[in-house]
Amino acid sequence: MIFENSKEFAQSLDAKDELRKYREEFIFPKVNGKQVIYFTGNSLGLQPKRTKTYVDEVMSDWANLAVEGHFYADKPWWDYHERFALPLSEIVGAKPSEITVMNTLTVNLHLLMVSFYRPTTKKFKIICEEKAFPSDQYMFQSQVDFHSKTVGFNPKEAIVEIKRREGEHNIRLEDILSKIEEVGEELALVLIGGVNYYTGQVFDMKTITEAGHKQGAYVGWDLAHAAGNVKLHLNDWKVDFAAWCSYKYMNSGPGNASGCFVHEMHHNDTELPRFAGWWGHNKERRFKMEPQFDPVRGADGWQISNLPILSLAPYLASVEMFAEVGMDKLIAKRNLITAYLEFILHEIDKEIDGTEFEIITPSNQEERACQLSVFLHGQGRALFEYLMKNGVITDWREPNVIRLAPAPFYCSFEDMYEFGQILKKGILGK
Ligand SMILES: Cc1ncc(COP(=O)(O)O)c(C=O)c1O
Structure with missing residues (x-):
């Protein structure tokens, strides 16, 4: 698939997403009154609404x-x-x-x-x-x-x-x-x-x-x-x-x-x-x-x-x-959304000077799943904190890595696009 770094394109992927309705089944924390972009499902998954009933x-x-x-x-x-x-x-x-x-x-x-x-x-x-x-x-x-x-x-x-x-x-x-x-x-x-x-x-x-x-x-x-x-x-x-x-x-x-x-x-x-x-x-x-x-x-x-x-x-x-x-549908979405996130990261990299970060997760789909680990060569922890303050929840691993896991149950393609925009602002400071 040929990806585009635009809100409309991301929304078109969401419209075709078979798991779309499950996003509504999860409770998202809010930052500044806005639902967060949650990348830490590899650390602690979000709470499904139905859990309380159980x-x-x-x-x-x-x-x-x-x-x-x-x-x-x-x-x-x-x-x-x-x-x-x-x-x-x-x-x-x-x-x-x-x-x-x-x-x-x-x-x-x-x-x-x-x-x-x-x-x-x-x-x-x-x-x-x-x-x-x-x-x-x-x-x-x-x-x-x-x-x-x-x-x-x-x-x-x-x-x-x-x-x-x-x-x-x-x-x-x-x-x-x-x-x-x-x-x-x-x-x-x-x-x-x-x-x-x-x-x-x-x-x-x-x-x-x-x-x-x-x-x-x-x-x-x-x-x-x-x-x-x-x-x-x-x-x-x-x-x-x-x-x-x-x-x-x-x-x-x-x-x-x-x-x-x-x-x-x-x-x-x-x-x-x-x-x-x-x-x-x-x-x-x-x-x-x-x-x-x-x-x-x-x-x-x-x-x-x-x-x-x-x-x-x-x-x-x-x-x-x-x-x-079923795992097959989750994995199909996982592959697509992780590939889209990778594309967004590469696009942002092209728009800035290309030396700020590096994806250290294998690019080969057989060797990766729902996670891209990004080594930050530039701002490091300051950029991580900027993302957190702006409603993007990632996690920080020493010495300079943030991990991004676009969990297929609840992350949207639009989240990936929005994340790219916030990341760019965080790096360029505008
Ligand atoms: C790969 C791996 N092994 C072990 C653990 C430890 O898990 P627990 O604290 O549930 O024993 C974790 C926790 O994040 C982990 O990621």
Whole structure:
């Protein structure tokens, strides 16, 4: 498609947008009395209007039924999490039995590492990406420290980061694959962010998973920036495990519950160590209060505690919206709106001196999703603050990057055009 940098053209794209009506379903904050242009759906998605109904329902069931709500609420609480299995399995390309919802993301990755990071003196290395999300880095280090003392391997050798090449912003697939081969039999686990939080680069999860398995390692994915954003086929790719948060593209609200995937090939392996709790126990026998743990044969077998229903209610509102629309339509709009945003940025760049900023996200559509990370060579933080004051919500990452995520559920093409105009004014000061 040939794009134009004009309000009329942007409006014509909005008029053809199949997801247009969903914009009205979200609540936008206002700056100076005007609805903001919201680019931080990759950090915290906007609140869908229907969420309140889901939360109110739980509040009123609690008021009217109290403890009886566990079994007699319209959506009983004791198996409330099972409502997520089907819609989430469609979002991440899994079987319903491979999905569960519990805790929060880093907690779940730790719990899954209990099962899937089982180092020995000969096989103890973890491959991750350079500058992984800090929480993942702390997690790797603490897992390595935890095991190294008892198992007896050198903790300093255990974490192998895949580096970017000098002068490049993104990691090359060939470098990941050659590192996996180089580490070889010492490789215990590959655990990478499916979409890099900083650059927005999407990794080839299928190929990397295969390569990890070839070395006899487990392969897991941190899907914080991928769930609800990227087409995933976790079952087909034979990914061992994955987890994601729900408050970014999935619009479930701050700090909300995390989704987990455990491949069906591990469901009957009762020898896999795990940290157990009563919610992972055989569903039919859970309330018999027996002493011997008998895990559910599915991802639910990794559950520990009874679930925070008030927190799951907004997540349920969200997954039901995803089920209505489907990932294919979201991805089609995501591709178009991200390409339009990229075009707008290039147009503004041409209108100014061309040295103010640089898009560091891959330009190839296969390697990116709903995010453009923009390195600001000029004003940096001052420009970010200018945008915020003028109703454009982006986020700032050191040393000089703003991330722009035009979430397809609620961002409009006109937003992209308006953003370009505000950006130009911010740079030129007029
Ligand atoms: C890639 C990635 N991993 C992990 C986390 C940590 O998530 P949580 O605080 O829910 O554990 C985040 C949070 O933004 C993230 O972006």
